[in-house]
Amino acid sequence: xxxxxxxxxxxxxxxxxxxxxxxxxxxxxxxxxxxxxxxxxxxxxxxxxxxxxxxxxxxxxxxxxxxxxxxxxxxxxxxxxxxxxxxxxxxxxxxxxxxxxxxxxxxxxxxxxxxxxxxxxxxxxxxxxxxxxxxxxxxxxxxxxxxxxxxxxxxxxxxxxxxxxxxxxxxxxx
Amino acid sequence: xxxxxxxxxxxxxxxxxxxxxxxxxxxxxxxxxxxxxxxxxxxxxxxxxxxxxxxxxxxxxxxxxxxxxxxxxxxxxxxxxxxxxxxxxxxxxxxxxxxxxxxxxxxxxxxxxx
Numbered sequence: 001x002x003x004x005x006x007x008x009x010x011x012x013x014x015x016x017x018x019x020x021x022x023x024x025x026x027x028x029x030x031x032x033x034x035x036x037x038x039x040x041x042x043x044x045x046x047x048x049x050x051x052x053x054x055x056x057x058x059x060x061x062x063x064x065x066x067x068x069x070x071x072x073x074x075x076x077x078x079x080x081x082x083x084x085x086x087x088x089x090x091x092x093x094x095x096x097x098x099x100x101x102x103x104x105x106x107x108x109x110x111x112x113x114x115x116x117x118x119x120x121x122x123x124x125x126x127x128x129x130x131x132x133x134x135x136x137x138x139x140x141x142x143x144x145x146x147x148x149x150x151x152x153x154x155x156x157x158x159x160x161x162x163x164x165x166x167x168x169x170x171x172x173x174x
Numbered sequence: 175x176x177x178x179x180x181x182x183x184x185x186x187x188x189x190x191x192x193x194x195x196x197x198x199x200x201x202x203x204x205x206x207x208x209x210x211x212x213x214x215x216x217x218x219x220x221x222x223x224x225x226x227x228x229x230x231x232x233x234x235x236x237x238x239x240x241x242x243x244x245x246x247x248x249x250x251x252x253x254x255x256x257x258x259x260x261x262x263x264x265x266x267x268x269x270x271x272x273x274x275x276x277x278x279x280x281x282x283x284x285x286x287x288x
Contacts, residue, residue: 019246022242022246023242023243023246025238025239025242076221079217079218079221080218083191083214083217083218086194086195086198086210086211086213086214087190087191087194087195087214089198090194090195090197090198090201090211090214091194091197093201094197094198094201094202094203094207094211097202097203097207099204099206099207118256118260119256119257120256122213122255122256122259122260123213123217123252123255123256124213124217125210125211125213125214125217125218126210126213127210128206128209128210128213128259128260128263129256129260129263130260130263130264130267131264145206145210145263147207147210
Protein backbone atom coordinates (compact mmCIF):
# COMPACT_ATOMS: atom_id res chain seq x y z
CA UNK A 1 0.00 0.00 0.00
CA UNK A 2 1.49 3.30 -1.07
CA UNK A 3 1.76 6.32 1.22
CA UNK A 4 -0.93 8.97 0.92
CA UNK A 5 0.25 12.12 -0.82
CA UNK A 6 -0.68 15.64 0.17
CA UNK A 7 -3.13 16.38 -2.71
CA UNK A 8 -5.02 13.17 -1.96
CA UNK A 9 -5.33 14.11 1.72
CA UNK A 10 -6.45 17.64 0.82
CA UNK A 11 -9.11 16.38 -1.59
CA UNK A 12 -10.45 13.85 0.94
CA UNK A 13 -10.48 16.56 3.61
CA UNK A 14 -12.51 18.92 1.38
CA UNK A 15 -15.02 16.16 0.63
CA UNK A 16 -15.42 15.15 4.31
CA UNK A 17 -15.74 18.75 5.44
CA UNK A 18 -18.34 19.45 2.77
CA UNK A 19 -20.38 16.46 3.97
CA UNK A 20 -20.04 17.64 7.59
CA UNK A 21 -21.40 21.07 6.69
CA UNK A 22 -24.27 19.56 4.69
CA UNK A 23 -25.28 17.17 7.48
CA UNK A 24 -24.75 19.54 10.38
CA UNK A 25 -26.08 22.67 8.67
CA UNK A 26 -25.05 25.14 11.36
CA UNK A 27 -22.27 27.68 10.95
CA UNK A 28 -21.22 28.28 14.57
CA UNK A 29 -17.41 28.48 14.91
CA UNK A 30 -17.08 25.66 17.44
CA UNK A 31 -19.00 23.23 15.23
CA UNK A 32 -16.92 24.17 12.18
CA UNK A 33 -13.69 23.62 14.14
CA UNK A 34 -14.85 20.24 15.45
CA UNK A 35 -15.79 19.26 11.90
CA UNK A 36 -12.41 20.33 10.57
CA UNK A 37 -10.56 18.25 13.18
CA UNK A 38 -12.66 15.16 12.52
CA UNK A 39 -12.36 15.57 8.74
CA UNK A 40 -8.60 15.94 8.99
CA UNK A 41 -8.29 12.74 11.05
CA UNK A 42 -10.50 10.82 8.62
CA UNK A 43 -8.55 12.21 5.65
CA UNK A 44 -5.19 11.23 7.16
CA UNK A 45 -6.31 7.66 7.72
CA UNK A 46 -8.39 7.01 4.62
CA UNK A 47 -6.94 9.12 1.77
CA UNK A 48 -4.73 6.29 0.55
CA UNK A 49 -7.72 3.99 0.10
CA UNK A 50 -9.86 6.68 -1.45
CA UNK A 51 -7.66 8.36 -4.06
CA UNK A 52 -5.03 6.37 -5.95
CA UNK A 53 -4.38 8.61 -8.93
CA UNK A 54 -4.34 12.33 -9.60
CA UNK A 55 -6.34 14.16 -6.94
CA UNK A 56 -7.01 17.23 -9.11
CA UNK A 57 -8.59 15.23 -11.95
CA UNK A 58 -11.95 16.98 -11.72
CA UNK A 59 -10.54 20.51 -11.44
CA UNK A 60 -10.72 20.59 -15.23
CA UNK A 61 -14.19 22.12 -15.89
CA UNK A 62 -14.69 20.16 -19.11
CA UNK A 63 -14.30 16.85 -17.23
CA UNK A 64 -16.45 18.07 -14.36
CA UNK A 65 -19.31 19.13 -16.61
CA UNK A 66 -19.19 15.98 -18.70
CA UNK A 67 -19.28 13.95 -15.45
CA UNK A 68 -22.31 15.90 -14.21
CA UNK A 69 -23.97 15.57 -17.62
CA UNK A 70 -23.32 11.84 -17.56
CA UNK A 71 -24.71 11.15 -14.07
CA UNK A 72 -27.71 13.49 -14.41
CA UNK A 73 -28.51 12.98 -18.09
CA UNK A 74 -27.29 9.90 -19.93
CA UNK A 75 -27.33 7.61 -16.91
CA UNK A 76 -30.79 8.67 -15.70
CA UNK A 77 -32.20 8.28 -19.22
CA UNK A 78 -30.84 4.73 -19.50
CA UNK A 79 -32.08 3.99 -15.96
CA UNK A 80 -35.65 5.07 -16.74
CA UNK A 81 -35.70 3.14 -20.03
CA UNK A 82 -34.45 -0.07 -18.40
CA UNK A 83 -36.80 0.33 -15.43
CA UNK A 84 -39.88 0.68 -17.64
CA UNK A 85 -38.82 -2.41 -19.58
CA UNK A 86 -38.28 -4.39 -16.36
CA UNK A 87 -41.59 -3.25 -14.86
CA UNK A 88 -43.38 -4.46 -18.01
CA UNK A 89 -41.77 -7.88 -17.65
CA UNK A 90 -42.74 -8.05 -13.97
CA UNK A 91 -46.35 -7.04 -14.52
CA UNK A 92 -46.49 -9.43 -17.48
CA UNK A 93 -46.10 -12.39 -15.11
CA UNK A 94 -42.33 -12.90 -15.43
CA UNK A 95 -42.75 -15.42 -18.24
CA UNK A 96 -41.16 -13.46 -21.07
CA UNK A 97 -37.58 -13.62 -19.83
CA UNK A 98 -34.58 -15.11 -21.56
CA UNK A 99 -31.67 -15.05 -19.09
CA UNK A 100 -28.01 -15.78 -19.71
CA UNK A 101 -24.49 -14.72 -18.85
CA UNK A 102 -22.68 -12.94 -21.68
CA UNK A 103 -19.16 -11.64 -21.98
CA UNK A 104 -18.47 -8.16 -23.34
CA UNK A 105 -15.21 -6.31 -24.13
CA UNK A 106 -14.49 -2.96 -22.44
CA UNK A 107 -12.00 -0.35 -23.63
CA UNK A 108 -11.69 1.79 -20.48
CA UNK A 109 -8.21 1.71 -18.94
CA UNK A 110 -8.34 3.32 -15.50
CA UNK A 111 -9.66 1.60 -12.36
CA UNK A 112 -12.15 4.38 -11.68
CA UNK A 113 -13.58 4.22 -15.19
CA UNK A 114 -14.01 0.45 -15.04
CA UNK A 115 -15.61 0.61 -11.60
CA UNK A 116 -17.98 3.39 -12.70
CA UNK A 117 -19.01 1.44 -15.79
CA UNK A 118 -19.51 -1.80 -13.84
CA UNK A 119 -21.64 0.00 -11.26
CA UNK A 120 -23.67 1.76 -13.95
CA UNK A 121 -24.36 -1.58 -15.64
CA UNK A 122 -25.39 -3.13 -12.32
CA UNK A 123 -27.67 -0.20 -11.53
CA UNK A 124 -29.70 -0.53 -14.72
CA UNK A 125 -32.29 -3.26 -14.11
CA UNK A 126 -31.85 -6.21 -16.44
CA UNK A 127 -28.07 -6.39 -16.27
CA UNK A 128 -25.75 -7.32 -13.37
CA UNK A 129 -21.97 -7.38 -13.62
CA UNK A 130 -20.71 -10.65 -12.16
CA UNK A 131 -16.98 -10.31 -12.68
CA UNK A 132 -14.25 -8.31 -14.37
CA UNK A 133 -11.42 -10.30 -15.93
CA UNK A 134 -8.36 -9.48 -17.98
CA UNK A 135 -7.07 -11.88 -20.64
CA UNK A 136 -3.47 -12.48 -21.75
CA UNK A 137 -3.51 -9.63 -24.28
CA UNK A 138 -4.48 -7.09 -21.60
CA UNK A 139 -8.07 -6.75 -22.83
CA UNK A 140 -10.73 -6.32 -20.19
CA UNK A 141 -13.90 -8.41 -20.21
CA UNK A 142 -17.04 -8.07 -18.13
CA UNK A 143 -19.27 -11.04 -17.37
CA UNK A 144 -22.85 -9.86 -17.31
CA UNK A 145 -26.03 -11.61 -16.31
CA UNK A 146 -28.59 -10.34 -18.80
CA UNK A 147 -32.31 -10.91 -18.37
CA UNK A 148 -33.08 -10.81 -22.10
CA UNK A 149 -30.26 -12.17 -24.24
CA UNK A 150 -30.72 -10.74 -27.72
CA UNK A 151 -27.36 -11.84 -29.05
CA UNK A 152 -24.46 -13.81 -27.56
CA UNK A 153 -21.85 -12.19 -29.79
CA UNK A 154 -19.55 -10.10 -27.51
CA UNK A 155 -19.29 -6.88 -29.59
CA UNK A 156 -22.98 -6.60 -30.45
CA UNK A 157 -24.07 -7.47 -26.90
CA UNK A 158 -21.62 -4.88 -25.55
CA UNK A 159 -23.02 -2.19 -27.83
CA UNK A 160 -26.56 -2.92 -26.66
CA UNK A 161 -25.71 -3.14 -22.95
CA UNK A 162 -23.18 -0.38 -22.46
CA UNK A 163 -22.70 1.57 -25.71
CA UNK A 164 -24.00 4.92 -24.52
CA UNK A 165 -22.77 4.49 -20.93
CA UNK A 166 -19.21 3.77 -22.03
CA UNK A 167 -19.11 6.69 -24.46
CA UNK A 168 -20.35 8.95 -21.65
CA UNK A 169 -17.75 7.72 -19.15
CA UNK A 170 -14.88 7.92 -21.64
CA UNK A 171 -15.27 11.71 -21.79
CA UNK A 172 -14.03 12.04 -18.20
CA UNK A 173 -12.27 8.79 -17.23
CA UNK A 174 -10.43 6.94 -19.95
CA UNK B 175 -50.25 23.62 -4.61
CA UNK B 176 -48.91 22.57 -8.01
CA UNK B 177 -45.64 21.58 -6.39
CA UNK B 178 -47.57 19.44 -3.93
CA UNK B 179 -49.34 17.63 -6.77
CA UNK B 180 -46.03 16.99 -8.56
CA UNK B 181 -44.51 15.64 -5.33
CA UNK B 182 -47.49 13.31 -4.81
CA UNK B 183 -47.27 12.08 -8.40
CA UNK B 184 -43.56 11.31 -7.96
CA UNK B 185 -44.28 9.35 -4.77
CA UNK B 186 -46.99 7.42 -6.62
CA UNK B 187 -44.68 6.57 -9.55
CA UNK B 188 -42.06 5.39 -7.08
CA UNK B 189 -44.62 3.17 -5.37
CA UNK B 190 -45.66 1.65 -8.73
CA UNK B 191 -42.06 0.74 -9.57
CA UNK B 192 -41.53 -0.70 -6.08
CA UNK B 193 -44.64 -2.83 -6.62
CA UNK B 194 -43.28 -4.04 -9.97
CA UNK B 195 -39.99 -4.98 -8.33
CA UNK B 196 -41.74 -6.81 -5.50
CA UNK B 197 -43.89 -8.82 -7.90
CA UNK B 198 -40.71 -9.66 -9.78
CA UNK B 199 -38.94 -10.83 -6.61
CA UNK B 200 -41.86 -13.12 -5.78
CA UNK B 201 -42.44 -14.57 -9.24
CA UNK B 202 -39.08 -14.78 -11.02
CA UNK B 203 -37.81 -18.36 -11.44
CA UNK B 204 -34.23 -18.19 -10.11
CA UNK B 205 -31.82 -16.22 -7.90
CA UNK B 206 -30.26 -14.03 -10.58
CA UNK B 207 -33.51 -13.01 -12.21
CA UNK B 208 -34.89 -12.17 -8.78
CA UNK B 209 -31.94 -9.89 -8.17
CA UNK B 210 -32.60 -8.18 -11.50
CA UNK B 211 -36.15 -7.46 -10.42
CA UNK B 212 -35.02 -6.15 -7.04
CA UNK B 213 -32.79 -3.59 -8.77
CA UNK B 214 -36.01 -1.96 -9.94
CA UNK B 215 -36.91 -1.17 -6.33
CA UNK B 216 -33.53 0.20 -5.40
CA UNK B 217 -33.06 2.52 -8.39
CA UNK B 218 -35.99 4.28 -9.98
CA UNK B 219 -38.35 3.73 -7.04
CA UNK B 220 -35.81 5.28 -4.64
CA UNK B 221 -35.10 8.08 -7.09
CA UNK B 222 -38.78 9.02 -7.53
CA UNK B 223 -39.62 8.77 -3.83
CA UNK B 224 -36.50 10.79 -3.00
CA UNK B 225 -37.37 13.52 -5.51
CA UNK B 226 -40.92 13.69 -4.19
CA UNK B 227 -39.73 13.93 -0.60
CA UNK B 228 -37.20 16.58 -1.66
CA UNK B 229 -39.89 18.76 -3.24
CA UNK B 230 -42.08 18.26 -0.16
CA UNK B 231 -39.23 19.20 2.19
CA UNK B 232 -38.32 22.33 0.24
CA UNK B 233 -41.71 23.77 -0.63
CA UNK B 234 -44.00 22.56 2.16
CA UNK B 235 -41.72 22.08 5.18
CA UNK B 236 -39.32 24.91 4.19
CA UNK B 237 -36.49 22.96 5.77
CA UNK B 238 -33.12 23.03 4.02
CA UNK B 239 -31.46 20.55 6.38
CA UNK B 240 -34.15 17.92 5.76
CA UNK B 241 -33.75 18.42 2.01
CA UNK B 242 -30.00 17.94 2.21
CA UNK B 243 -30.41 14.79 4.30
CA UNK B 244 -32.83 13.31 1.76
CA UNK B 245 -30.38 14.05 -1.05
CA UNK B 246 -27.56 12.39 0.90
CA UNK B 247 -29.71 9.29 1.58
CA UNK B 248 -30.49 8.88 -2.14
CA UNK B 249 -26.83 9.42 -3.05
CA UNK B 250 -25.63 6.86 -0.50
CA UNK B 251 -28.10 4.22 -1.70
CA UNK B 252 -26.98 4.84 -5.29
CA UNK B 253 -23.32 4.50 -4.38
CA UNK B 254 -23.56 1.42 -2.17
CA UNK B 255 -26.29 -0.58 -3.92
CA UNK B 256 -24.37 -1.83 -7.01
CA UNK B 257 -21.37 -2.93 -4.94
CA UNK B 258 -23.49 -5.19 -2.75
CA UNK B 259 -25.47 -6.30 -5.76
CA UNK B 260 -22.61 -7.70 -7.76
CA UNK B 261 -20.92 -9.14 -4.69
CA UNK B 262 -24.10 -11.11 -3.98
CA UNK B 263 -24.47 -12.21 -7.61
CA UNK B 264 -20.90 -13.46 -7.90
CA UNK B 265 -21.05 -15.09 -4.48
CA UNK B 266 -24.25 -16.90 -5.40
CA UNK B 267 -22.71 -18.16 -8.63
CA UNK B 268 -19.54 -19.35 -6.89
CA UNK B 269 -21.56 -21.03 -4.14
CA UNK B 270 -23.23 -23.18 -6.75
CA UNK B 271 -26.61 -21.58 -7.31
CA UNK B 272 -27.62 -22.28 -10.90
CA UNK B 273 -30.69 -21.07 -12.76
CA UNK B 274 -33.54 -23.58 -12.89
CA UNK B 275 -34.30 -22.84 -16.51
CA UNK B 276 -31.54 -23.55 -19.01
CA UNK B 277 -29.72 -20.34 -19.74
CA UNK B 278 -29.35 -19.00 -23.23
CA UNK B 279 -25.57 -18.67 -22.95
CA UNK B 280 -23.26 -19.10 -19.97
CA UNK B 281 -19.85 -17.68 -20.77
CA UNK B 282 -18.93 -17.56 -17.10
CA UNK B 283 -19.12 -21.32 -16.71
CA UNK B 284 -17.22 -21.84 -19.98
CA UNK B 285 -14.31 -19.62 -18.94
CA UNK B 286 -14.07 -20.48 -15.23
CA UNK B 287 -14.92 -24.15 -15.39
CA UNK B 288 -15.08 -25.58 -11.90
